[in-house]
Amino acid sequence: xxxxxxxxxxDEFFYPGLLADLVAGKRPKAPRDISxxxxxxxxxxxxxxxxxxxxxxxxxxxxxTVGVRVNVTKAPAGAQDVRLFRNGSLVKxxxxxxxxxxxxxxxxxxxxxxxxxxxxxAYAFNRDNVKSxxxxxxxxxxxxxKRAGTAYVLAxxxxxxxxxxxxxxxxxxxxxxFGEEVKRQQTQLARYERVEVVPLLDAExxxxxxxxxxxxxxxxxxxxxxxxxxxLESLKQSQPEDVVVVYFAGHGTAQKDRFYLIPHDLGYAxxxxxxxxAGLQTMLSHSISDEELExxxxxxxxxxxxxxxxxxxxxxxxxxxxxRRGPMNSKGLAQLAYxxxxxxxxxxxxxxxxxxxxxxxxxxxxxxxxxxxLKRGEADSEPKDGTLVAKEWLDFAAERVPQMQLEKMRQxxxxxxxxxxxxxxxxxxxxxxxxxSLQRPRAFYRRELEANPLVVSKKQ
Numbered sequence: 001x002x003x004x005x006x007x008x009x010x011d012e013f014f015y016p017g018l019l020a021d022l023v024a025g026k027r028p029k030a031p032r033d034i035s036x037x038x039x040x041x042x043x044x045x046x047x048x049x050x051x052x053x054x055x056x057x058x059x060x061x062x063x064x065t066v067g068v069r070v071n072v073t074k075a076p077a078g079a080q081d082v083r084l085f086r087n088g089s090l091v092k093x094x095x096x097x098x099x100x101x102x103x104x105x106x107x108x109x110x111x112x113x114x115x116x117x118x119x120x121x122a123y124a125f126n127r128d129n130v131k132s133x134x135x136x137x138x139x140x141x142x143x144x145x146k147r148a149g150t151a152y153v154l155a156x157x158x159x160x161x162x163x164x165x166x167x168x169x170x171x172x173x174x175x176x177x178f179g180e181e182v183k184r185q186q187t188q189l190a191r192y193e194r195v196e197v198v199p200l201l202d203a204e205x206x207x208x209x210x211x212x213x214x215x216x217x218x219x220x221x222x223x224x225x226x227x228x229x230x231x232l233e234s235l236k237q238s239q240p241e242d243v244v245v246v247y248f249a250g251h252g253t254a255q256k257d258r259f260y261l262i263p264h265d266l267g268y269a270x271x272x273x274x275x276x277x278a279g280l281q282t283m284l285s286h287s288i289s290d291e292e293l294e295x296x297x298x299x300x301x302x303x304x305x306x307x308x309x310x311x312x313x314x315x316x317x318x319x320x321x322x323x324r325r326g327p328m329n330s331k332g333l334a335q336l337a338y339x340x341x342x343x344x345x346x347x348x349x350x351x352x353x354x355x356x357x358x359x360x361x362x363x364x365x366x367x368x369x370x371x372x373x374l375k376r377g378e379a380d381s382e383p384k385d386g387t388l389v390a391k392e393w394l395d396f397a398a399e400r401v402p403q404m405q406l407e408k409m410r411q412x413x414x415x416x417x418x419x420x421x422x423x424x425x426x427x428x429x430x431x432x433x434x435x436x437s438l439q440r441p442r443a444f445y446r447r448e449l450e451a452n453p454l455v456v457s458k459k460q
Contacts (some may be wrong), residue, residue, distance in 0.1 A: 042079040042124045044135035045071045051139065060142040061113050070107040070122045070135070075099060077126035082107060083339065085121045086240070087114070090339035091301055098124070112301065114240045115145040148193035149241030149303065151186045154213050155179035158250035160202040162265050165272040171249035172201050174310060174366035178247045181370045185457040192243065198231045205250065207263045207288055211296050217244055218299035243304040243454060249363060252311025253287075255280070259333075260287035261311060290333045298336060304454040305342040306390060310365045314346035337444055343454065344444040345369075345394045347401075365441055368400040369393065374457055386459035393456050394443035402438035 021028065051066045072079045079099050084092040092109045099105055119138045125131055157175025159168050179197040186195045200209055208225040212232060215222065219237040238244050251262035267286030268279045275283075297305070337344050347365040362371070373379035373388075379396035380388045 037130060038077040038126060038128045039130055040077040040126060041130055042072055042077070042126055042132040043074040044082075044122055044124060044132055045073055046120055046122045046135040046137050047071070048120070048137060048139060060140040061118070062142040062144055064113060064145065065110045066113050066118075066139075067108060067110050068120060070094075070109075072098060072105050072107070072124065074104065075124075075126065077128065077130070079105075079124045079126065079132075082122060082124040084109065084111075085339070086111060087117060087119050088121075089301075089341045090298075090336070093298065112240050113141045113145060115141045115143055117141075147239070147241050148191070149239065149243070150236075151182075151192040151195045151243045151245070152217060152235065152238065153179050153182050153195070153197040153245045154200070154217075154235075154247065155197060156200045156205050156210060156246075156248045156250065158202060158205045158262075158264050160264070161251070161262075162267075163269055163272075166251060166262070166266060168250065170362050170366075171310070174249040174363050175199060175201060175247060177362065177370050178249075178308070178366055181374050182245060182456075185374060186243075188460065189455060189458055191455065196234050198235060200229070200231075203264055204229045205264045207265060207286060210248075210261075210263060210288060211292065214246070214293075214296035214300070217302075218296065219301075220299075238300055238302040240301055240303055242302045243306070244300060244302045245306045245308075247308045247310070249310040249366065252309065252314050253284075254312075255284060259290045259314060260284055261293070261309070262287045294333050294336050297333075297340075297342075300340075304390075305337075305340055306344075306454060307337075307342060308345045308347075308365075308369070310347040310363050334444060338446060341446050342444075343390045343394060344442075345397060346442045346444075347439065364401045364404055364439060365397060368397040368404060372400060373397060377457075377459060379456075380459075387455060388457045389453035389455055391443075391445055391453060394445065398441040398443045401441050405438050 046068070048066050048068050051061050051063065068084065070082055070084060072082070078097065080095075080097050082094040082098055083090060091111050094107050098107060117138065118141050119136065121134050121136045123132045123134050155175040155178055157172040159170070159172045161167055176199065179199055183195045183197045186192060198213060200213065206225070209228050209232065212220075212222070212225055212228060213235055216224075216232065216235040217238045224232050248261055251266075253260050253262060262283065263286070265286060266283050268275065268283040270279050297307075333344070336342070345365070347363070369379075373393055373396050377388070378400075379393045380386065381396065382392055
């Protein structure tokens with residue numbers, strides 16, 4: 001009789017909708033024979049050295065950083081991709097085989113300490129991606145470590161592309177409006193010492209500038225790209241008390257299960273109608289893939305992270321590697337979002353185009369988020385208490401966008417006119433979409449982290 005911990009089979013059996021299937025009486029089925037798995041788990045211990053010992057004696061930690069050791073003490077089936085979390089949010093990953101031919105090893109890192117609870121958790125995977133049990137430790141940070149923090153808003157919008165055939169109408173207005181309104185609301189909330197909005201618009205929204213901004217927030221000390229806007233200098237390495245909001249409005253594309261943000265310098269100079277495979281590959285090489293986005297964000301340490309992508313096919317960013325997300329050894333932006341506790345709003349499903357509406361002067365998503373959700377306060381709903389949190393805000397936009405599109409279409413039909421919805425992947429002369437092709441944004445967040453939500457606005 002063979003007994004194994006439940007996490008041994010998580011990667012094989014878990015999938016979205018599992019609970020509903022079980023309630024319906026369906027038996028879960030593994031995609032492969034679990035008897036062929038090497039179920040020997042890595043064994044880990046975790047300690048914070050002398051700081052941890054002092055904390056165990058009841059003394060709060062007053063130092064801003066602490067040295068943490070993750071000890072892989074036994075791993076007969078290997079140990080790889082070790083992850084370290086603070087209060088449920090990923091702070092460090094050691095990729096690949098960490099043993100390197102040894103039977104045991106110790107991994108060390110220095111991480112920031114926050115005031116109050118500091119609950120550290122680590123786990124690893126064996127060569128068959130069987131997860132270890134969690135190693136954990138906890139200590140209290142002294143009250144002297146409290147800081148107000150900074151709210152960073154990176155607002156990227158591209159109307160004017162290096163190839164004019166790809167120009168858009170409202171992406172810059174969307175980015176500006178989003179950044180300005182988020183700053184106004186966060187300044188009014190007064191939860192942060194300062195609110196720093198960094199716009200990257202049109203010619204400034206290059207691949208190198210966008211990635212440099214994200215890497216700077218993640219602690220990179222590399223020199224900024226030549227000719228980069230001075231605003232990038234205001235970005236500092238984010239801290240555990242900070243909030244980081246990233247907004248992108250422009251072109252995007254899904255190709256071979258990958259998602260790409262298309263910056264100003266898209267690399268392709270040919271005609272839009274004549275885009276061939278060589279031209280496409282040139283464009284993709286100049287774009288920002290979901291993999292590059294993941295790597296740029298991985299090192300970012302902040303209390304709250306929010307990513308809004310208002311671009312065609314952006315739903316693919318949540319599906320590129322793995323539709324599932326959880327404590328498993330998967331890659332992809334959605335998995336990273338799970339591990340960091342990020343909020344993500346993607347404007348369109350992976351097969352859909354994002355839409356601009358000439359009558360609104362904005363993209364539908366930004367109009368729902370900013371004009372209706374924030375300025376009119378319509379997103380406050382669960383509960384309707386005057387405090388708008390990120391979950392309510394994103395859920396409102398995801399539900400409101402297709403409703404708004406349908407309303408505008410019906411109004412136009414009633415007046416006997418053609419409504420000008422413009423697909424970012426098509427030209428203005430294209431027909432308005434029918435009701436089966438309504439734009440349907442996707443929101444992602446971890447429900448269990450909602451005990452400490454990101455507050456977006458509060459009625460005064």
